[in-house]
Amino acid sequence: FAVVMDLLTKLGRKDISVLKIGTPHPLPLDLVNDFIARHENVLLLEETYPVIELQITDRRNVKGRWNGYVPRAGELTPEVVEELVCKALGETCTRDADEDLKKAIEELKITPKPPMLCPGCPHRASFFAIRKAFPDGIYPSDIGCYTLGVNQKTVDTSICMGASVTQSSGFYLAHKVDGQLRPIVATIGDSTFFHMGLPGLVNGVYNKHAFVLAILDNQVTAMTGGQPHPGTGQKLRKGDSGRIVPIERAVKGCGVEFVKRVEAYDIDEGVKALKEAWEYAKDHREPAVVIFGHPCMLLRQEQPKVPVRVEEETCVGCKFCINFFNCPGLVFDESSKKAYIDERFCVKCGVCVNVCPHGAIQVISEEGK
Numbered sequence: 597f598a599v600v601m602d603l604l605t606k607l608g609r610k611d612i613s614v615l616k617i618g619t620p621h622p623l624p625l626d627l628v629n630d631f632i633a634r635h636e637n638v639l640l641l642e643e644t645y646p647v648i649e650l651q652i653t654d655r656r657n658v659k660g661r662w663n664g665y666v667p668r669a670g671e672l673t674p675e676v677v678e679e680l681v682c683k684a685l686g687e688t689c690t691r692d693a694d695e696d697l698k699k700a701i702e703e704l705k706i707t708p709k710p711p712m713l714c715p716g717c718p719h720r721a722s723f724f725a726i727r728k729a730f731p732d733g734i735y736p737s738d739i740g741c742y743t744l745g746v747n748q749k750t751v752d753t754s755i756c757m758g759a760s761v762t763q764s765s766g767f768y769l770a771h772k773v774d775g776q777l778r779p780i781v782a783t784i785g786d787s788t789f790f791h792m793g794l795p796g797l798v799n800g801v802y803n804k805h806a807f808v809l810a811i812l813d814n815q816v817t818a819m820t821g822g823q824p825h826p827g828t829g830q831k832l833r834k835g836d837s838g839r840i841v842p843i844e845r846a847v848k849g850c851g852v853e854f855v856k857r858v859e860a861y862d863i864d865e866g867v868k869a870l871k872e873a874w875e876y877a878k879d880h881r882e883p884a885v886v887i888f889g890h891p892c893m894l895l896r897q898e899q900p901k902v903p904v905r906v907e908e909e910t911c912v913g914c915k916f917c918i919n920f921f922n923c924p925g926l927v928f929d930e931s932s933k934k935a936y937i938d939e940r941f942c943v944k945c946g947v948c949v950n951v952c953p954h955g956a957i958q959v960i961s962e963e964g965k
């Protein structure tokens with residue numbers, strides 16, 4: 597809707613009526629049918645499946661996904677919307693998306709990067725610990741911000757809510773058949789765990805499947821906008837409070853005996869707990885759980901600031917930090933072939949100090965050294 601309104605303003609087309617649908621189900625059918633009846637041509641833009649379009653009684657004037665005017669698949673990005681609106685209005689499309697992007701990149705002086713976890717995100721530290729503990733692990737994962745652990749080569753799968761746990765069972769059984777056992781370390785967010793992780797964990801305990809489940813507890817449902825969940829005890833409606841369901845107790849209630857909570861920023865503590873957990877899982881043929889706790893950076897809680905720098909003489913330009921820590925604040929300078937800290941993104945979480953195998957990332961002391 598916002599893209600369409602921007603576009604019509606840009607084109608100076610005040611003569612075009614726009615109907616914004618707030619509830620596709622139940623659809624205000626009288627309003628929609630009346631709108632369509634009053635216009636010769638109606639362009640219908642909706643993500644993702646043509647839910648509104650299929651409910652319209654008379655679709656003869658409607659151009660949408662169902663009749664193929666709007667591409668049946670793919671996201672309705674601003675570029676696609678612009679093309680469609682211009683086509684429907686008989687206007688020529690003026691926008692060159694590539695040029696716009698190039699200009700913005702030059703103006704902001706940034707290096708284009710793929711999507712990454714936020715600076716200071718506790719998940720980054722947890723993934724680093726997982727890979728450090730088991731560089732040859734199998735890493736089933738799930739859906740949330742933490743799916744971005746794929747950048748740190750610590751997310752092998754992401755199918756649907758809860759699949760990290762059930763796939764771990766599957767990988768364990770497959771390995772049992774071929775007589776090998778590589779460490780299986782699954783990752784799941786705290787919210788996803790309550791949502792769909794519990795049944796798989798009960799299944800794993802009941803059927804004696806050995807794997808480590810790392811629950812990434814950032815105290816929020818970050819990816820979808822920061823909703824609370826049973827582990828937080830808060831409710832969406834202000835002033836409405838619920839009762840906390842502690843993750844540890846839910847895990848124990850599933851029958852898991854090995855449960856350990858660690859501070860996500862503490863990589864050494866995480867590595868140690870993961871190794872213990874895998875030993876326990878293998879020996880007892882059952883799932884073991886490590887909870888990585890640290891609040892999401894978007895909750896804006898105060899935390900100690902640890903300013904860091906990359907010591908140029910020590911950095912060998914191996915890109916290990918870029919490839920396995922993957923922080924927006926750590927950048928590789930192609931001319932000097934060294935890593936450096938981009939102060940614009942660094943939130944001084946200090947976790948990267950533990951990352952460089954050559955010790956090139958160092959805390960800046962009070963004297964600025």
Ligand SMILES: Cc1ncc(C[n+]2csc(CCOP(=O)(O)OP(=O)(O)O)c2C)c(N)n1
Nearest residue numbers: 739740741742785786787788816817818819
């Ligand atoms: C069946 C289903 N319901 C809802 C969603 C929407 N959704 C995407 S990620 C997510 C939860 C993410 O929260 P969490 O597991 O705590 O991870 P975080 O994003 O905080 O790292 C939800 C509910 C979904 N993908 N699938």
